[in-house]
Amino acid sequence: MNSWLLIAVIWAGSALVMAALWAFSMRVRNVGFVDVGWAGLMALAALLVGALGEGSPMSRSLVAMFGSVWGARLCLHLLHRVLNEEEDGRYQALRAAWGGSPSKFFWFFQGQALVVALFALPFVAAAQNPSFHSGLCTVLAIVVWLGAMVGEGVADRQLTRFRADPANRGQTCRTGLWAWSRHPNYFFEWLHWFSYVLLAVGGGLFWLSLVGPVLMFAFLYRVSGIPWTEAQALRSRGEDYRRYQQETSAFFPWPPRRAPRSPE
Template sequence: MSAFGGLVLAWAIAAVLQLAGWAWQRRHRNAGIVDALWAFGIGIAALVIALSGDGAPLPRTLLAILAGGWGLRLGWHLWQRVRGEPEDGRYAHLRGRWQQDGRKWLAFFQLQALLVALFAVPFMAVARNPVSGVTGWMVAGIAVWVVSVAGEAVADSQLARFRADPANRGRTCRSGLWRYSRHPNYFFEWLHWFTYVLLAVGSPWWWLAWAGPLVMFVFLRWISGIPYTEAQALRTRGDDYREYQRSTPMLFPWFPSRPASRSTQ
């Protein structure tokens, strides 16, 4: 099987997973599972494409470990949220519009399977890399992965602790990494995709690896990430979140423009 064949197989697996997720949300009325299954789908896609590629063993092994590990960690984190919390406000808002329209929800879940295939395109570049020895680019790729995964995990943990405190209901987290970016988890998620640009150096398909950070930035910034998350935050937190928007950078971490008001630890 070629790397392209692996991509098709990864899409098919993701489609089956999302079909199961669609059925699950019909019973539990919680569409948040779609995000967990997307992340698991990315991890599975990395493993399938790594196995089916015709590149050297080392870059394919790194792809399986790093991308597979990233997807499985994120998927498990999101699944824990789905199990332990009410439906994410973004999906609850959507449910208010769609109700239980099975066709719309099914199309929405299957769109996520297609997005798994789209975001797995950079993996084909790595899986075709013929470079068999350790290079500085590979070391840099591993370093980017470590920093990005650690940063995303820290941001997720800080937000989870904040949300677990009932006293913070209706308030905005401004502590830790959230003091320097309104979406530090998204920033590190975007940074993570440069791992595969670095691992693909030397591949005849190297240019494909750039699809990862470029497409992820577009989705986070304008399509499904920040716009929906901030719209929901404004609905639930109002002026508190507007003040946070005025003082804190949107995505790329930097010092707030003024002391963060009502900060909690």
Template sequence: MNLWLQLTVLLVTMMALMTLGWRWQQRHRNAGIVDVLWSTGVGLGAVLAALTSRGAATPRCIVGVLGSIWASRLAWHLWQRVRREDEDGRYRQLRAHWRGDAWKFFLFFQGQALSVPLFALPFMAAARNPMAAFTPAVMVGIAIWCIGVAGESIADRQLARFRHDPAHRGKTCRDGLWRYSRHPNYFFEWLHWFAYVALAWASPLAWLAWSGPIVMYVFLRWISGVAFTEAQALRSRGEDYREYLRTTPMLIPWFPKSSSSNRGTP
């Protein structure tokens, strides 16, 4: 199957899924389902690439397995939050801003559907790798994938454990990885996309694999990640989160600065 046909099949599938998701959120008043469906859709892109691309069997299998495992873990984690918790503050803010306009939410869901084929491009590129052997580039890709998925899983568990303690209500998580980055889950999510750059090293479409880390960084940094998350955190946690902003690196983990409360008065 050629690339354009793969992307068209994926897009049509996602538009249908996102329409069902939009109807679900209309009933349940929880737009967080869009993130669950987005993750699921990107995983479907990996499986589609593995089944219908023209590369060697080994890279196709690796792409299908790694992409679907990553997507399944993320979708399941997000579904647990959607199922057990109230609507995320980012979506509550959108609902208030749009005054609950169903049509605007429908367009929002379809916009997410449009983004899925974009994020599936690295899978399509890697699945066209003609090299059947486990080359050094493939081993590097698998290693990056393991580090990225493990780091994201650890960060998600640390945050979930913190959030589930009622004593932490209104406070900012600084446990584990969250001491060294305000968004360690986003960092490892971004890192994970470099795996497909390595897996696509010998592919005729290798350059397309770079769309993963580049586009993901743009989305996380300026569109749907850091900006929205931190705006909501400032509304809900106020000065505690402002202190966190001052002391903790935004994305790439590094040692935090000294808290202003621990500094002497000049």
């Protein structure tokens, strides 16, 4: 299928799913389902691109596997959180700012459908590569994908265990990967997108593969990732999180530093 037609199909399908998910979320009063839907739709988009892309069978197979496994794991992780915790504080704040307006949330959900289509572009770039290479780039793509999957999974499990302990309520997780980065899950999610860049090397749509890491970094670092998450963390954990910000790298894993002492 033509690349742009494929993206249009993904966008249209995502818009319909997000409309249904919006109606459900408004009924149960939990906007967190938008994240579950986004991850699940990314998994389905990877499978669709793998099935209908015009590149080599191996390119399409790797895209389908990489994207679907990554998206399904993230979807199930987020679903467990949404079903077992109250609505994310970020969305509670958004609900308060918007006065609970259903129409504003509808367009918010539709914006996520557009984001699905945008992040499907790297899938298409890699899957449309007709000159699949079984050399260094492919090996590196597999290594990057595996490293990102393991890293993100470990970070999520460490945070889940920390949050499950009632003794940690109101405190900031500083164990494991969270001692080296304030958002190790975001870092590994961003790293995952380089696997499609490597798979797209040599293809005519290589430039589209760069949308993944570039756009994901912008979203995570400047738009809806770190800014939203840290604003909520400061509201809920105050001084403890401010100290964590001073001690720990925001995104890229790095050895923690000692926070400056306050003058007495």
